[in-house]
Amino acid sequence: MEHRYATKWLAVAAALITVGAVAALARAAEPEIGLSDAWARPTLGAGRTTAAYVTITNVGTNADRLTAADTPGAGSVEIHTAGMEEGVMRMRRLEGLDIPAGETVTMAPGGYHIMIIDIEEPIKVGTTVPLTLTFETSGSVTIDASVSMSPPSSTETAPMGGREESMGDHQGMMHGGH
Numbered sequence: 629m630e631h632r633y634a635t636k637w638l639a640v641a642a643a644l645i646t647v648g649a650v651a652a653l654a655r656a657a658e659p660e661i662g663l664s665d666a667w668a669r670p671t672l673g674a675g676r677t678t679a680a681y682v683t684i685t686n687v688g689t690n691a692d693r694l695t696a697a698d699t700p701g702a703g704s705v706e707i708h709t710a711g712m713e714e715g716v717m718r719m720r721r722l723e724g725l726d727i728p729a730g731e732t733v734t735m736a737p738g739g740y741h742i743m744i745i746d747i748e749e750p751i752k753v754g755t756t757v758p759l760t761l762t763f764e765t766s767g768s769v770t771i772d773a774s775v776s777m778s779p780p781s782s783t784e785t786a787p788m789g790g791r792e793e794s795m796g797d798h799q800g801m802m803h804g805g806h
C-alpha cells in the first residue's frame with residue numbers, strides 16, 4: 629500500500645515538473661520588454677503638448693515593436709522621431725518603433741520621443757505621468773514618468789546645446805509628416 633501511494637505521488641510530481649518546464653520554455657520564447665528611466669517634460673505656460681522619454685530594453689530572443697503609447701487625459705499620444713533636416717530640427721510621427729532582440733532603444737531629446745498632445749491638465753515638475761506603452765508581442769506595460777526639465781541621468785544624455793533645454797524640443801521644432 630505504502631509503496632503504491634509513493635509511486636502515484638512520484639508520477640504526479642513528475643507531471644507537474646513537466647508542465648512547469650514547458651511553461652518556462654513558452655515564456656522564454658516570448659520577447660521580454662523592460663522599461664526604465666521614464667521622464668516627461670513639463671508643459672510650459674498655456675502649452676498642452678509635451679514630450680516623454682523612456683528607455684526600452686528587449687531581453688528576449690525575438691524582436692518586438694512599440695506600436696502605441698498612451699497617458700490619461702491626453703487628446704492623443706504619438707511615437708515621434710526627431711532629427712536635423714536641412715539645418716532645422718524636425719519631428720516626424722512613426723507608426724511604430726522596432727525593438728530588436730537583446731537591444732536597448734533609448735529615447736532622448738533630439739531623437740525618439742513620445743509626444744503627448746492636448747493634455748487636459750498641465751504637467752508639472754515633481755509629479756509623475758503614467759505612460760502605457762503597447763508592444764506588438766509583449767502587450768501593454770505601464771511606467772510612471774517623472775516630470776523634470778532634464779533627463780534623470782542628465783550626465784550621460786546631455787541635450788544638444790543649452791538652448792533646447794529652455795525651449796523644450798517640441799516647441800522649438802517644426803512638425804512634419806502629420
Ligand SMILES: [Cu+2]
Pocket residue numbers: 679708709719720741742743798
Ligand atoms: Cu514630437
